[in-house]
Amino acid sequence: MSTTPTRDSWKVEASYIAKNTHNPIRSIVENIVIEPNPNKLMIALSIGYQSAREAVADYSSNEFVQVDPKDVILCSGCSCALDLCITALARPGQNILIPRPGFSIYRTLAEGLGITVKSYNLRPEYGWEINLDDLEAQIDENTAAIIINNPSNPCGSVFSRDHLTDILDIAARYYVPIIADEIYEHMVFPGRTFYSLASLSNDVPILSCSGLTKRFLVPGWRMGWIIIHDKQNILDEGIRQGLVCLSQRIIGSNTIVQGALPAILRNTPQKFYDDVIDTLYEHSRLAYSHISKVPGLNPIMPDGAMYMMVYIDLTCFTEFKSDLEFVQCMLMEESVFCLPGQCFDYPSYIRLVITVPKEMLVEACLRIQDFCERHHCKTSQTINELDRIGIKY
Structure with missing residues (x-):
């Protein structure tokens, strides 16, 4: 429990950068109140597609939450969306809270702005729920925001409704807004359900970040968005306006994709989504089945996204001092490359990506098994002894 005095009410102020980023084009356009000629088709050649924001609003609305296009800010990918949220909410001397293990970009973005990063732990023994x-x-009086990543990279976890409600209760008690990294929204496996934080929040302001890249399998298209959920109007106008102006520092997100966005979001058939989930689920079960049999490794079955975290019992691989050494040696000997847990501030783990073709995934798992059996203290001793007495292993 936190004993440090914290806020006693909602006082969320825009950062200096957000307040002082000014885009004259945006200011002029937003203050034009003249109605176009109703007898002629409107042709917008100014700053982008309102229809794209409307499409995101429709796509993100459901029976639990309704999104207004004015609350949508288009960004150059989800990482850009996260950057803008952190930049707008926090300033040097403040801190943000990020998950551990978690996506490293949170730390990169914050520390580059002079913002302190504090980590809260996830619990692998409970499917990577938040501790x-x-x-x-x-949380202390300098905490500007909490980042919640659900579904998770690198864990592939999907939080339950009750768990998300508990998270919101803490944020409300300490008057801390949430940046929700929900880029893997809807990418959940059978038996699990995705709940957006905004759909469960009555008072905590949520800046929800998402985009096209993951669910629609279009990496590199650089189309993301922020949705401002602020039912109680807690965020000051400086934050809302600051997010808009910050998004214009690079003029705007990809206008070609903006033009295609309504068709992508509205016309993509459900079968496409279902096929993606079916494939990822099959691959996750396949990888889990193989890796579970590998001596010295302990995979944690994901509930969504496209990753799997695997624990390395380094006491079984005494020649390696770290997960990084393990990964480097496996790359050198087997040409299989996984990210070490150190990338996510979580040593003694590796992260597998389960999106590769099925045959390639099986081959990778077999190579991992060969590598571990060769370097595992007990199995390697057995193999050496069989070799010594002339029995082919």
Whole structure:
């Protein structure tokens, strides 16, 4: 439990950068109140597609939450969306809370702005749920925002409705807004359900970040968005306006994709989504089945996204001092490359990506098994002994 005095009410102020980023084009356009000629088709050649924002609003609305196009800010990918949210909400001397293990870009973006990063722990033994006591203990009077990543990279976890409600209760108690990284929204496996934080929040302001890249399998198209969910009007106008102006520092997101966005979001058939989930689920079960049999490794079955975290019992691989050494040697000997847990501030793990073709995934798992059996203390001793007495292994 946090014992440091914290806020006693909602006081969320825009950062200096957000307040002082000014785009004259945006200011002029937003203050034009003249109605176009109703007898002629409107042709917009100014700053982008309102229809794209409307499409995102429609796509993100459901029976639990309704999104207004004015609350949508288009960005150059989801990482850009996260950058803008952190930049707008926090300033040097403040801190943001990020998950551990978690996507490293959060730290990169914050520390580059002079913002302190504090980590709260996830619990692998409970499917990577947040350690709520640890989350609460990290909050102090300088905490500007909490980043919640659900579904998770690198864990592939999907939080339950009750768990998300508990998270919101903590944020409300300490008056801290949330940046919701929900780029893997809807990418959940059978038996699990995705709940957006905004659909469950009555008072906590949520800046929800998402985009095209993951669900629609279009990496590199650089189309993301922020949705401002602020039912109680807690965020000051400086934050809302600051997010808009910050998004214009690079003039705007990809206008070609903006033009295609309504058709992509509205016309993509459900079968496409279903096929993607079916493939990822099959691959996750396949990888889990193989890796579970590998001596010295302990995979944690994901509930969504496209990743799997695997624990390395380094006491079984005494020649390696770290997960990084393990990964480097496996790359050199087997040409299989996984990211070490150090990339996510979580040593003794590796992260597998399960999006590769099925045959390639099986081959990778077999190579991982060969590598581990060759370097595992007990199995390697057995193999050496069989070799010594002339029995082919």
